[in-house]
Amino acid sequence: MRNTNRRVTLAARPSGYPKTSDFALVEDAIPEPGPGQVLVRNHYLSLDPYMRGRMNDVKSYVPPVQIGETMVGATAGEVTQSNAPGVAVGDFVSVPGGWQDYSIASAGEAFKLDPDAAPISTGLGALGMPGMTAYFGLLDLGQPKPGDTVFVSAASGAVGAVVGQIAKMAGCRAVGSAGSDAKVAYVLDELGFDAAINYKTADLGAAIDAACPDGIDVYFDNVGGAITDAVFERMNMWGRVSVCGQISQYNLTQEDLGPRNLRFSLVNRINIRGFIVFDFMARYGEARSRLTRWYQEGKLKILEDVTDGLENAPTELIGLLQGDNFGKKLIRIVNE
Amino acid sequence: MRNTNRRVTLAARPSGYPKTSDFALVEDAIPEPGPGQVLVRNHYLSLDPYMRGRMNDVKSYVPPVQIGETMVGATAGEVTQSNAPGVAVGDFVSVPGGWQDYSIASAGEAFKLDPDAAPISTGLGALGMPGMTAYFGLLDLGQPKPGDTVFVSAASGAVGAVVGQIAKMAGCRAVGSAGSDAKVAYVLDELGFDAAINYKTADLGAAIDAACPDGIDVYFDNVGGAITDAVFERMNMWGRVSVCGQISQYNLTQEDLGPRNLRFSLVNRINIRGFIVFDFMARYGEARSRLTRWYQEGKLKILEDVTDGLENAPTELIGLLQGDNFGKKLIRIVNE
Numbered sequence: 147m148r149n150t151n152r153r154v155t156l157a158a159r160p161s162g163y164p165k166t167s168d169f170a171l172v173e174d175a176i177p178e179p180g181p182g183q184v185l186v187r188n189h190y191l192s193l194d195p196y197m198r199g200r201m202n203d204v205k206s207y208v209p210p211v212q213i214g215e216t217m218v219g220a221t222a223g224e225v226t227q228s229n230a231p232g233v234a235v236g237d238f239v240s241v242p243g244g245w246q247d248y249s250i251a252s253a254g255e256a257f258k259l260d261p262d263a264a265p266i267s268t269g270l271g272a273l274g275m276p277g278m279t280a281y282f283g284l285l286d287l288g289q290p291k292p293g294d295t296v297f298v299s300a301a302s303g304a305v306g307a308v309v310g311q312i313a314k315m316a317g318c319r320a321v322g323s324a325g326s327d328a329k330v331a332y333v334l335d336e337l338g339f340d341a342a343i344n345y346k347t348a349d350l351g352a353a354i355d356a357a358c359p360d361g362i363d364v365y366f367d368n369v370g371g372a373i374t375d376a377v378f379e380r381m382n383m384w385g386r387v388s389v390c391g392q393i394s395q396y397n398l399t400q401e402d403l404g405p406r407n408l409r410f411s412l413v414n415r416i417n418i419r420g421f422i423v424f425d426f427m428a429r430y431g432e433a434r435s436r437l438t439r440w441y442q443e444g445k446l447k448i449l450e451d452v453t454d455g456l457e458n459a460p461t462e463l464i465g466l467l468q469g470d471n472f473g474k475k476l477i478r479i480v481n482e
Numbered sequence: 483m484r485n486t487n488r489r490v491t492l493a494a495r496p497s498g499y500p501k502t503s504d505f506a507l508v509e510d511a512i513p514e515p516g517p518g519q520v521l522v523r524n525h526y527l528s529l530d531p532y533m534r535g536r537m538n539d540v541k542s543y544v545p546p547v548q549i550g551e552t553m554v555g556a557t558a559g560e561v562t563q564s565n566a567p568g569v570a571v572g573d574f575v576s577v578p579g580g581w582q583d584y585s586i587a588s589a590g591e592a593f594k595l596d597p598d599a600a601p602i603s604t605g606l607g608a609l610g611m612p613g614m615t616a617y618f619g620l621l622d623l624g625q626p627k628p629g630d631t632v633f634v635s636a637a638s639g640a641v642g643a644v645v646g647q648i649a650k651m652a653g654c655r656a657v658g659s660a661g662s663d664a665k666v667a668y669v670l671d672e673l674g675f676d677a678a679i680n681y682k683t684a685d686l687g688a689a690i691d692a693a694c695p696d697g698i699d700v701y702f703d704n705v706g707g708a709i710t711d712a713v714f715e716r717m718n719m720w721g722r723v724s725v726c727g728q729i730s731q732y733n734l735t736q737e738d739l740g741p742r743n744l745r746f747s748l749v750n751r752i753n754i755r756g757f758i759v760f761d762f763m764a765r766y767g768e769a770r771s772r773l774t775r776w777y778q779e780g781k782l783k784i785l786e787d788v789t790d791g792l793e794n795a796p797t798e799l800i801g802l803l804q805g806d807n808f809g810k811k812l813i814r815i816v817n818e
Contacts, residue, residue, distance in 0.1 A: 199749075206749050207719075370744055383543075389748045403739035408706055411756035412725045413535075413542050418754035420747035 147187070151176045153216045154245035154459050160201055162399040163467060168201070169217070169460040176248045184233050184256055186241050186249045188223035191456065191477040192270035193463050194304070195368075198396040207422055217245040217459070220275060221479075222259060222266045233258075240269045245459050247479060264441055271304050271474035272448045273441060275423055278433040279390060280308035282426040284366055285316070287388040287419045292317030294363035295382075297354070299373050301342060302329040302449070304474035305390060308437070309366045310339050311446050318364070321357045323373050325469040332472075337447055350376040361385075370394045371402065378407040381416050389420040397467055449473030454481060483523070487512045489552045490581035490795050496537055498735040499803060504537070505553070505796040512584045520564045520592055522577050522585045524557035527792065527813040528606035529799050530640070531704075534732040543758055553581040553795070556611060557815075558595060558602045566592075576605045581795050583815060600777055607640050607810035608784045609777060611759055614769040616644035618762040619724040620702055621652070623755045628653030630699035631718075633690070635709050637678060638665040638785070640810035641726060644773070645702045646675050647782050654700070657693045659709050661805040668808075673783055686712040697721075706730045707738065714743040717752050725756040733803055785809030790817060 150173050157170040179185045200211050200218055211218055221243030225235050230253035233239070239256040243249030259269040271277060283305075290296055296313035300306040301322020310333060313320040322333050323345040333339040341357035343350070354362075354376055361382040367374055370392030381387070395402060411418055426433070440446035451473040453462050459477045466475045486509050493506040515521045536547050536554055547554055557579030561571050566589035569575070575592040579585030595605040607613065619641075626632055632649035636642040637658020646669060649656040658669050659681040669675040677693035679686070690698075690712055697718040703710055706728030717723070731738060747754060762769070776782035787809040789798050795813045802811045 367744070370742060374742075374744065389744050392742070392745045392748055395742060395745050401741055404742045405737055406706060406710075406728070406731060406740045408703065408710065408725050408743075408754070408756070409728045409731050411754060412728055413756065413758075415756045415758065415761065416754075417756075418744070418747060418752075420744070420749065420751045420753075422749075422751065425751065 148247055149176065150174065151246055151248045152456055153247075154456065155214055155216055156201060156211045158213065159203055163397045164198070164201060164460070164464050166460045166464070171457055177250050179227050179229050179250050182230050183250050183252055184225050184230050184239070185227040186221065186223045186239060186243055186251060186256070187226045188221035188243050188247060188249055188479050190222045190267045190270055191243070191245055191459060191479055192220040192274070193459065193466050193475040193477060194219070194276070195391055195393045195396065195467065197463060198467055207424070218242065219245055220270050221249060222269050223249070223479075225256075230256075238266045240266075240274060245456065247456065263438055267450055267452070267476055268441065268448055270476060271450060272308050272446060273434060273437045276304035276474060277308045277437045278426065278430060279423040280305045280312060280366075281433040281437060282423060282429070283388040283390050283421055284309050284312050284364070286426070287421055288364040288366060288386050290316045290318045290364050293319075295319040295321060295358050295360055296364040296366065297321045297323075297358065297362045297377055298366040299323045299345075299369035299377075300391070300393065301333045301339065302472065303368060306366070306368055307333065307337055307449065307473070308446065310337055311440075313364075314338050315440070315445060319358075319360075321362075323369075329472060332449070336449075345373050351379070354380055364388070366390060368393060371404065375405050375407065378410045378416075381410055381414055383414045385414060385416045387416060387418040389418060393467065450476055452476045452478050454478045484583055485512065486510065487582055487584045488792055490792065491550055491552055492537060492547045494549065495539055499733045500534070500537060500796070500800055502796045502800070507793055513586050515563050515565050515586050518566050519586050519588055520561050520566050520569050520575070522557065522559045522575060522579055522587060522592070523562045524559040524579050524583060524585055524815050526558045526603045526606055527579070527581055527795060527815055528556040528610070529795065529802050529811040529813060530555070530612070531727055531729045531732065531803065533799060534803055543760070554578065555581055556606050557585060558605050559585075559815075561592075569594075574602045576602075576610060581792065583792065599774055603786055603788070603812055604777065604784055606812060607786060608644050608782060609770060609773045612640035612810060613644045613773045614762065614766060615726060615759040616641045616648060616702075617769040617773060618759060618765070619726045619757055620645050620648050620700070622762070623724040623757055624700040624702060624722050626652045626654045626700050629655075631655040631657060631694050631696055632700040632702065633657045633659075633694065633698045633713055634702040635659050635681075635705035635713075636727070636729065637669045637675065638808065639704060642702070642704055643669065643673055643785065643809070644782065646673055647776075649700075650674050651776070651781060655694075655696075657698075659705075665808060668785070672785075681709050687715070690716055700724070702726060704729060707740065711741050711743065714746045714752075717746055717750055719750045721750060721752045723752060723754040725754060729803065786812055788812045788814050790814045
């Protein structure tokens with residue numbers, strides 16, 4: 147075990163895609179937990195698209211990371227010191243730990259993970275925030291009904307893969323877009339999607355028409371941009387759009403113009419809603435227990451894309467923002 | 483009284499703004515009402531932006547007008563023959579009468595107007611469809627709370643003027659955009675808006691910032707395009723957008739690109755909903771009675787822009803689509 151704490155900090159605010167020089171790896175003493183706090187030795191760090199937004203100095207739902215601060219992110223690890231009643235040394239937890247070896251968290255921030263129920267890494271993906279994002283964004287905002295066509299962009303990603311599988315459980319036709327033939331094959335053959343499109347090579351309009359012969363009732367949007375434009379034109383009356391992410395827009399250095407889509411919402415009475423998983427915090431227990439049950443029953447398949455070494459987190463985040471990951475992107479900080 | 487029926491028909495499908503040659507004035511016999519039907523002598527014809535969409539041969543919420551068919555539209559007039567129980571000769575009604583002197587309607591299509599409660603022309607405007615569109619789009623979709631800032635585009639128009647006045651009654655800050663200094667002065671001085679912007683001359687972003695120092699909670703969009711782009715950037719967390727019209731988009735001959743606005747909906751959890759007043763048909767009685775009461779109490783002011791002569795309807799619709807009207811646009815077919 148390390149006797150120092152390595153941290154990846156924000157060294158510079160990126161313009162466009164981040165560069166590795168926008169991050170710095172620093173090393174200092176392992177922090178000491180205060181009263182009511184625990185020290186967590188992080189095994190896994192989750193990399194997620196929202197992190198790009200936190201690197202900008204703009205108003206958002208949470209403050210941005212400041213220059214020199216540790217990059218934010220969820221981690222899963224083992225409690226090595228505890229000053230918090232109810233959390234014991236040896237417990238596995240997920241915490242908002244940041245990009246570092248060791249994290250301090252309050253007991254309220256630590257969610258206990260049961261390594262007998264599922265590998266702790268899944269608490270950062272399908273059984274954690276990304277899975278809950280899919281759960282609430284599809285079921286609460288999307289309101290899928292049996293027979294509906296549900297279209298999800300970034301279908302093989304941490305959120306999209308769960309959206310499609312829940313859509314199938316809900317009796318819907320699940321259709322997705324992804325950025326490679328291998329990803330398309332994966333969501334079709336492994337996750338049971340009814341149709342999928344390689345958005346990089348397909349004629350989007352024709353491909354969606356073929357994949358969605360009855361139009362689209364629910365659109366779960368992780369991506370924005372051209373795929374969203376093509377989907378909006380094909381939404382059915384009373385359709386619902388869950389705006390979860392707009393990853394195609396996060397690294398632009400100049401404004402990306404597109405067709406004005408509100409006219410589709412007017413005639414077809416589309417309900418478009420943006421959301422953040424935090425909005426459903428009061429119901430995390432419901433989502434986690436159901437996702438875990440589905441996983442244990444074999445109804446929810448999980449694909450992780452794991453890279454070893456905290457020092458590789460910057461490169462891997464950059465790759466994630468370009469769609470290089472295949473499944474939920476994780477950094478394994480310790481491998482034992 | 484005429485002993486023939488003049489009708490304005492669709493002669494050609496327009497590209498871009500309609501031309502007068504896209505319409506034809508034909509004259510034939512006054513139709514005879516069948517069983518359960520009434521004959522209405524139309525006094526007023528309502529001109530509304532939605533009519534442009536009905537001239538296109540595209541799928542929408544209702545079938546398009548076919549070439550040679552009478553242009554659709556609401557009329558208000560007097561029943562001159564009745565084969566319908568409950569409707570008497572001499573009753574004033576509004577009906578989906580079309581652009582013509584005389585219309586046949588079933589009893590179920592005829593809504594009785596009380597000329598003692600309000601001039602029958604108001605049954606086509608603030609106390610009819612446009613007023614009810616404002617009522618449901620603001621109160622049901624917009625969910626305004628006291629202290630909210632409500633922004634409405636086309637603020638001096640048939641719908642927008644009612645939106646702003648209801649917003650004031652609901653304890654909100656009412657802000658609008660309109661296309662001339664005279665319209666801006668009207669909504670400020672006569673309708674009691676708190677602020678208004680001439681969208682043709684203002685620096686939109688700066689003007690909205692000044693008019694909405696606390697941001698925008700509810701956006702009632704009649705217009706789309708640049709004003710909508712500027713408003714979306716200034717929507718508050720949990721804001722609501724009622725998409726009622728997109729008149730800036732109805733006469734385009736090539737696609738109008740704009741900034742991709744969904745990113746604002748994501749972070750701020752904006753709820754964007756398109757609607758058609760028909761969706762609220764079951765509650766028309768509630769809306770009409772409340773709008774009428776507000777009018778009688780002097781809380782709802784009505785401005786009508788009346789042009790005499792059915793033959794002028796094409797020119798006046800073209801003007802309406804270009805924002806030439808000042809208040810609810812009506813054609814007075816008979817003046818007695």
